[in-house]
Amino acid sequence: MCQGLELLPVTCLERVKELKARLGHFLLKQELNLMGLSNKSGKLKAEDALMWNTSFQNLLSHKDGLCIFQAFLISEHSEENIAFYLACEDYKNTKTSSKLCSKAKIIYEEFIDNDAPREVNLDHETKCITKKNMVQPTASCFELAQSKIYTLMEKDCYPRFLKSTLYMELSRQTKP
Template identity: 50%
Template sequence: MCRTLAAFPTTCLERAKEFKTRLGIFLHKSELGSDTGSVGKFEWSSKHIKEGRNFSEDVLGWKESFDLLLSSKNGVAAFHAFLKTEFSEENLEFWLACEEFKKLRSATKLASRAHKIFEEFIRSEAPKEVNIDHETRELTRMNLQAATATCFDVAQGKTRTLMEKDSYPRFLKSPAYRDLVAQASAASASLASSSHAEPLHT
């Protein structure tokens, strides 16, 4: 396995550069607002080039399950960029906001943040209103009276299910993602062959 960037085969570096270009299709001008978490833009660095195999596995893993996609920062960024092309990014932004919300430990911060999330995503005619039923909206409103880390669980769960059944399959079928998978597969094969082809040192 290549230990330094200088020792990396030229083909590996070329593949890595292609990765950057392909991922750029998804991530061009894709940036989550500061209020919905700190996902931000995907930033390419030599670290990703040196960890080309891990990145290939990351990209290929996104099609294995929705959980793997959501557990990958690169996957979330790519999925968010895709959702923006469909004007449906509010569902993912709400899910991310809920994930950050559940990490809060201060009761005061929980109450304040809960109302902010409700106003942004849940209430009728909210700026980024998510697609949930009236009963779930009212249940969430009631939960805000005594905000806890679980007060958005039902709404978050329904939003996640909607994304998994609706947006996620379209993401996997999108030309940009399929192209990225082809690049990941090729790069993975290239890295594997270069690893086996390394000369023995005596």
């Protein structure tokens, strides 16, 4: 398993992996049913899916919304953005300084370093600031980078998600 992926919730990761292989040309209704998110299954409430279009934060704070957004990003080959964001959220909740250092190193090498396998799109200045923060990692050392990626997803990925077949079909199925 890739470093960083283990930071995602296991059930969501399983759903995302399942979708990754299938999202392409299969019928969307079948995909949603496989995830257990079809309105017919009763697991997803109409108001939940419809609330996701009111704010990006509403989408991310809902378990199923987050999983569907992750699947969308995988289909667009930009899943590193949400993986980085979630890794930073997990990192901020780390209690001991020894774990902070090891987690910071993993996140930096996975997402920010120039040769990172899942490098996120950050400007040079943000990368430099984050690299300086790595000298003595604190709970806030990724704050600027995380904020930039959040804004990128909110302004770029989220509007595309709301226009995607995936979301349109889901919201159509869940309308009261």
